[in-house]
Amino acid sequence: MVIDQRSERNIKTLNPKVQPLARALIETATAQGINVKVIASLRTYDEQNALYAQGRTKPGRIVTKAKGGQSNHNFGTAFDVGIFSADSQKYFGESPDYAKVGVIGESLGLEWGGRWKFVDEPHFQFNQGRSLAQLRTAYEQTGDALA
């Protein structure tokens, strides 16, 4: 099947080992009648710091506990999904489908944020058991966090 353009654009910024998992997640969910897209993926350290400021020193609600260099999103090993109506016209910030997609992701070997204490249902990551510090070092030295 063809992955929608928005998802594909985001998936292309991910680590090469994570890209096929993100595509398989969409394909499997689609086969189950769920319209899911990858709506966020790689973030620069600056972008992460801006997100961290939200709800703290900037208006809005707190959406992350990670500063720049402290999130899997900064290394191309994490992505966020969104659930959409069948015609893609409506985005659902909350939906029971997030949990269904979470189970699919876990079956593919992804870690799902829906299991965390700081619950983050749209979030998936793949880090081969590496710590954040290990990912950061590999990413900063080689550009490939999973090398």
Ligand SMILES: [Zn+2]
């Ligand atoms: Zn995320």
